Amino acid sequence: MAEPRIVGDDVPFDDPVEPLIRRLLELVGEDPAREGLQGTPHRVARSLRFLLSGYTQDVDEVVNGACFSVDYEEMVVVKDIEVYSLCEHHLLPFYGRAHVAYLPKGKVLGLSKIARVVDVFARRLQIQERLTTQIANALQDVLGAYGVAVVIDAMHLCMIMRGVQKQHSAAVTSAITGAFRSDEKTRSEFLSLIGRQSLSS
Numbered sequence: 001m002a003e004p005r006i007v008g009d010d011v012p013f014d015d016p017v018e019p020l021i022r023r024l025l026e027l028v029g030e031d032p033a034r035e036g037l038q039g040t041p042h043r044v045a046r047s048l049r050f051l052l053s054g055y056t057q058d059v060d061e062v063v064n065g066a067c068f069s070v071d072y073e074e075m076v077v078v079k080d081i082e083v084y085s086l087c088e089h090h091l092l093p094f095y096g097r098a099h100v101a102y103l104p105k106g107k108v109l110g111l112s113k114i115a116r117v118v119d120v121f122a123r124r125l126q127i128q129e130r131l132t133t134q135i136a137n138a139l140q141d142v143l144g145a146y147g148v149a150v151v152i153d154a155m156h157l158c159m160i161m162r163g164v165q166k167q168h169s170a171a172v173t174s175a176i177t178g179a180f181r182s183d184e185k186t187r188s189e190f191l192s193l194i195g196r197q198s199l200s201s
């Protein structure tokens, strides 16, 4: 961990976010000096750095060295990748599962790297639709595949906790490219592999 810096009137801090969280605690009517809250600004700042670490990562870096040339053209499917993100409207979590598939054109990616690519985009302020599209486009670019399909099924705490539209709190989004778009058979093979009837329900 970095040496704490000292600024202004002897307030030690690691991160410029910390005084903002301290101020936020005051504004909601709390006493940031009470025992249980003393370390909170520091913990929140660190937690936000982690949850939003996607801003300092890029896909090329993440997949670096894990793209392999192979003579394999069958569908690759990675199911049930855990997704945790923050909605950009309320800064509240949405979380669920991503299912990713592609049809390789002479190139495959290490399976664990697919989950890493999901995290690069999930660890930013997001809406689920854009997250889904960004993952599909990034994989399409990296792999030059015949096609890529991404489905994300997620629960949104901003809907659940705030008591609005609870019936729509689980959202399913999809993004498909190439053969998954143009070829009905490819698309239905993917859907049956991930146990779905359609892309939207």
Ligand code: ZN
Residues within 6 Å of the ligand: 087, 088, 089, 090, 091, 092, 156, 158, 159
């Ligand atoms: Zn929201």
